[in-house]
Amino acid sequence: MNSDEKLDLMLTEMQKMNEHLQNVDNYLQAVDERLQNVDNHLHTVDERLATLETDVADIKDTVHNNYDKTLEFYGTYREDRYLLDERLDEMAAHTDMLQAQTLNNTAEIRRYK
Numbered sequence: 001m002n003s004d005e006k007l008d009l010m011l012t013e014m015q016k017m018n019e020h021l022q023n024v025d026n027y028l029q030a031v032d033e034r035l036q037n038v039d040n041h042l043h044t045v046d047e048r049l050a051t052l053e054t055d056v057a058d059i060k061d062t063v064h065n066n067y068d069k070t071l072e073f074y075g076t077y078r079e080d081r082y083l084l085d086e087r088l089d090e091m092a093a094h095t096d097m098l099q100a101q102t103l104n105n106t107a108e109i110r111r112y113k
Helices: 003-112
Strands: none
Touching: none
C-alpha cells in the first residue's frame, strides 16, 4: 500500500469517525431536549406539590381550629344517642308491660264470659 492509499484510508477513517461524532452529538442534543422536558415537568410537579402542601397546611389549621367544636359535637351526639337509647329501652319496657297487661285483660275477659 502506497502513501496515497494510506492517506486515503486514514481520511476515510477520519470521515467515519467524524460521522460517528456527529451522530453522538445529535444523540446528546436529543437527550438534552428530553432532559429539558423532564426538568419542565419537574417544575410543574414542584408547583403542584407546593400547592398541595399549602392545602394540607390549611386543612390542618382548620382541623386544629375546629377541634374543640368537633369534640363538643361528638360529645353532644353521644349524649343524645345515649338518651335516645335509654328512651327506646324505656319504651320497649312499657310495650312489654302493656303486652303482658293486654294478655292478662284478655284472659280475665274470657273468664267472665
